[in-house]
Amino acid sequence: MQEAIAKADTLIEAMGWIRKFRGKTTVIKLGGSVLDDENALLHILLDVIFMETVGMKPVLIHGGGKAINRALQAARIEPQFVRGRRVTDDATLEIVERVLAGELNVFLTEEIERLGGRAMNLSFSTTNVLFGKPLTLDTGEDLGHVGTVTDVDRSVIEGLLYTDQVPVIPSMCEGEGGRHLNVNADTAAMAVAQALGAEKLVFLSDVNGVRRDKDDPETIIHSLNEQEAMELIDSGVIDSGMIPKVQACLDTLGRGVKKVHIIDGRLRHSLLLEIYTSQGVGTEIYKT
Template sequence: MQEAITKADTLIEAMGWIRKFRGKTTVIKLGGSIVDNEEALMHILLDVIFMESVGMKPVLVHGGGKAINRALAEANIEPKFIQGRRWTNPATLEVVERVLAGELNVFLTEEIERLGGRAMNLSFNTTNVLFGEKLTLPDGEDLGAVGHVTRVDRSVIEGLSYTDQVPVIPSMCEGENGEHFNVNADTAAMAVAQSLGAEKLVFLSDVNGVRRDKDDPDTIIHSLNADEARALISDGTIATGMIPKVEACLETLGRGVKKVHIVDGALRHSLLLEIFTTSGVGTEIRQ
């Protein structure tokens, strides 16, 4: 009986958050490391189905770096990165498109359906919603078919959300002449969240959030405002690879998204724990 009462108490705690976020859009960025983790992915997709079931409007944007690397290896193509971005020549683009816009996009949609939800894959093969142009680096170095999103077809995404389906979007965009570009998944998710005026953008990461000591998970900072985050960058608390992620969060906040979260995607039910509990499990960054 006590166990049942504890479960009921948990639901009551969640009720306030459910009412607060009912009808609101949350964009969730799935990275390649999470997509490649079968158990973690199942729990994330179950969380997404729960969110939709209680009236939230989740939107998934996914990358797939590990799966792309495996496919490149099978095709005897050596992966190459320039300033953290995948150099994408025509042969690499063919593999990226097959894996991201084809296999993974369909797989994630079918997994949501298998687990009891409803979803629609949005890609070049069905309905494309991300449009953009070739990305040019400041130093002029050529990345090949790498682009950035300049326009999002929000009407298609919102239409699916209003019919209780979860839109599933690969991190690729189409140019004005129909050419296809590989896009960094973080920036693709940011573009979608900004276009939709999302309540939340959640980056599912391989760390549990911003830490006072980057090597100690117990030093996580659960909540930061924009000024506090900038101060932590200035004093070196936020360092190395976390700097561009937090700077991306701050940029997104400045463009209409209310809150950005960095959450450990490998933690079981991390999405629900972050959104529907008072303390959360990751880092929330707000204006």
């Protein structure tokens, strides 16, 4: 009986958050090690289905770097990177498109449907919603078929959300003349969140958030405003690979997104714990 009461208490705690975020859009960036962890991915997709069931409007944006690397290795193509971005020549583009906009996009959509939700994959072979231009580096180095999103077809995404479906979008965009371009998944998620004026943008990571000691998960900072985040960057508490992610979060907040979250996607039900509990499990960054 005590266990049953504890479950009821959890539902009561969640009720206030469910009411607060009902009808609100949350963009979720899925990628990295999470996509390769079958158990973690299962619980993330169940969380997404729960969110839609209780009235939130989740949108999934996914990368797929590890799956792409495996496909390149099978094709005996050596991956090339410049300043952290994948150089995408003709042969690489063909594989990126097959894996990212094809296999992974379809798999995630079908898996949501299998688990009891409703989803629609939005890609070049169905309905493309991301448009952009080739990305040029300050150094002048050529990245090939790599782009940045400049326009998002809001009407298609919002139409699916209105009919209680989860849009599933690969991090690729269409450029001038129908050219297909590979896009960084973080920046694609930011562009979609900004275009939709999302309540939340959630980055599913392989760390539990911003930490005072990057090597100690127990030092996580659960809530940060813009000024505090900048001070932590300046003081060196936030360093190396976390700096561009936090700076991207701050940039997104400046363009209409209300809150950005960084959470560990490997933690079971991390999405629900972050959104529907008072404490949360990751780092929430908000505009002052």
